[in-house]
Amino acid sequence: MNEMPQCIGCGTVIQTEDKNGLGYAPASSLEKEMIICQRCFRLKNYNEIQPVSLTDDDFLRILNGLGQQEGLIVKIVDIFDFNGSWLPGLHRFVGNNPVLLVANKADLLPKSVKEKKVINWLKREAKALGLKPIDVKLVSAHKGMGMQEVVEAIEEYRNGKDVYVVGCTNVGKSTFINRIIKQATGEGEIITTSHFPGTTLDMIGIPLDDGASLFDTPGIINHHQMAHHIDSSELKYIMPKKEIKPKVYQQNPGQTLFIGALARFDFIQGERSAFTIHAANDLPIHRTKLERADSLYEEHKGELLAPPTTKHIDQLPPLVRHEFSIKEAKTDVVISGLGWVTVQHANVVVAAHAPKGVEVFIRPSLI
Ligand code: GDP
16 A cells, blocks of 8 residues: 555644544545645634644654754744743753744734843743753744744754754644745645644644755643633633733732632732733733632632633632742733733732642743
C-alpha cells in the first residue's frame, strides 16, 4: 500500500478505517489532492472540536525528538497568559538549538503599554524559568503586527536549517504559521485554527525556499490554563478580543473588586489608591466591602458574579488567595489568562484570589 497522505489541517496521517480515530477521512476523499481529516473538517465548517488525545507522554516524546534535530526553535507564548502558556522543561530538551521567543496577541495590549518594557519583562521571566532565548519578539499574528520582523529574524537565526514552532494550545500558533504562509505564498488558511484549545495534532512541514522546512509541532494542553476551566460557550467573555481598555477604580483599604466570578482583588492595607484593571472589556467588575466578599461570592457566584454562569460555575476550581505586600508604586498583579491589576501606589497589601492552579504573580507595570 502507498504511504497515506497527511491532513492539510492538522498534519495527522489520514486513515479511512476507524471513524472515531484520529485522521479519519472517508475513502472517497483519497482521490482528492488536498485531504482534510474529519476532525479538521468539523472544526473548519462547524467550529466544533472533537476531543484530542495528545497525552503528556506524547508531548515529551516530541520534545525529546526536537533535541535530536538541528534547527531554530520558535517558541510562542501568549502575553496574556505567559505562565499558563509556558512549556516547562523546554530548555532541557532543545539541546544547543537557539530559541526565538515570540510573544503573541500584542494587539490586545492597551496603547499605553511600552513595547520595550514588555520585551524586558519577557526576557527576565524567560531567564528566571531557565531559558535564554536568542531574541524576543512581540507580535500580533492575528493582525499581522510585527510579523515581517519575525520572519526576518527567523531567516537570520535559522542559518539555513529547519524551524520548529512550538507552543501550548491556544497561544495562536496556527494563526502565526498561517500568517507566515500567507506572507510567503499569498495563500489563505492551510492549518486549522479555532477558538478551542488543543487542535493542532501532528507535525506538519511547510517547505521553505532553500529546501529546509518549518514544522508546526502539536500544542500541549496546559491543564492549569484558565481557558480549560471555562466552558467553551463562555470563553469568549474572558478571552479579550480587542485592545483592552483599562478600567480605573479608586479604592480604600477594606474594599474588594470581583472580576466576574473568576477572580477577586482585595485591598487590605495602605493609603487610598487607584487600581487599574486590565482584562477583557466585557467582563463585569463588581465592587464590595472586603468583610462581605466571602458571603457575596458564595451566594451570588454564577449570577450577579459571572461569568461563569450558574450552568458552568461548578467547573471552576475554588478560588485560592495570594497575598502580596507591594513596595513599589505601579506594580502589576497578574492573573494568568485573565489579565492584570495595576496598583498605582506604593506600600500596599493586596490579596488576589484566582482559580486553583492558575498562576498569580507581580511585576513592574508595563506602562
Ligand atoms: P493554537 O491552538 O496555538 O494553534 O491557536 P490558534 O491559532 O487556533 O488561536 C487560538 C485563539 O487565539 C483563536 O481564538 C485566535 O483567534 C486567537 N489569536 C491568535 N492569534 C491572535 C492574536 O495575535 N491576537 C488576538 N487577539 N487573538 C489571537
